[in-house]
Amino acid sequence: MDWKASINNFKQYLQLERSLAANSIIAYIMDIEKLFSFSLTQDILNPVKLETKHIQLFLVWLKDLEVSPSSQARILSGVKAFYTFLAIEGEIKHNPAELIEAPRLSRKLPDFLHLYEIEEIINAIDLSQPEGLRNKAIIETLYGCGLRVSELINLKISNLFFEIDFVKVVGKGSKERLIPIGGAAKKMINLYLQEIRNHTPIKTGFEDFVFLNRRGRALSRVMIFLIIKDLLSKTNIKKNVSPHTFRHSFATHLIEGGADLRAVQEMLGHESITTTEIYTHLDKAYLQSVITSFHPRP
Structure with missing residues (x-):
């Protein structure tokens, strides 16, 4: 089986058996096509001929191309999935990528907003304009539910279960989850639906x-x-703020308030608890208050 046939079959496997979202499939295929490009430099025209040493050289090749460690780790994950597929198909006996460790990643903590900064952004919204109510509902929903930007723009009216204070979203890998929604976000969505959207x-x-x-x-x-960029320009906030910043603030504030990490993991839609742990950074004042409150000899 040559590279072209293998990649095409892998794509069908991801679509039909793994039922992955279109964007996830595209990412996987792009990663394997990078491996294919590397294999041509080694005169290897069949993926089953690649050995562990070749995949290790592939990672060095990516590094020489200045591919970031996080992207290298993601690509290696795709390569492992590809060879797992080939093993399932009986094309290989052992996965040559199975025991290769991903590059060590530095866990850079993204900016988060304090509550007063979120309020400053909300107060910058011009509610006299038709889009004002919509934009306030957007900010309240991003912060109040911790949504990804893709989940926000694809939020459906039919998935608003306000009678039980939940919304349903479709996250990564087309996975659905229910998220509690607070009073502020629910109020603004209702106002937007009734006052603006009904007349659009x-x-x-x-x-x-x-x-x-x-x-x-x-x-x-x-x-x-x-x-968000426009609203930020009307405030004194100097941080790099994106839609994800509100998601990060959502998780940070929950954990600072004593929320269980597993509950936050569920609300964020993370498969692994280790992914959620990056949201557990806490400011020094909070850590000091924990020591003062709970250590036997503060």
Whole structure:
């Protein structure tokens, strides 16, 4: 089986058996195509001929191309999945990538916003403009539910279960999860739906999307970034703020308030608890208060 056939079969496996989202499949295939490009430099025209030493050289090749350690780790994960597939198909007996360790990653903590900074951003919204209520509902939802930007722009009216204070979102890998929604976010979404969205001409196919632009279509990721950038310019906040910053603030504030890490993991939609642990950084004042309150000899 040559590279082209192997990659095509792997793609079908991801689609039909793993039921992965389209973007995830594209990412996997792009990673394997990088391995294919490397294999040509080694005159290896069949993926089953690659050995562990070749994959180790592949990682060095990626490093020489100045691919970041985090991207190297992601690509290696894709390569392992590819060879797991080949093993399932009986093309190989052993996965040559199985025991290769990913590059060590530095866990850089992204910025988070203090509550007063979130309030400053919300207060910068011009509610006299038609998009004001929508933008306030967007910020309250990002912070109140800890959504990814993709989950926000794809939020559906049919998935708002306000009678039980939950919303349903579709996260990475097309996985659905229920998230509690607080009173502030729920209030603003209702106001936006009743006062603004009900009077917006909606294009066919977008009837169930919560957040719409002036043309009656779903908002794009870029538009959410631009909304936040515009609001930030009206404040004194100097941090690098993106939609993810509100998600990070959501998790940080929950944990600072005493929330269980497993509960936060569930709300964020993380498969592994280790992914959630990055959100457990706490400011020095909070750590000092913990020592003062709970250590027997503070």
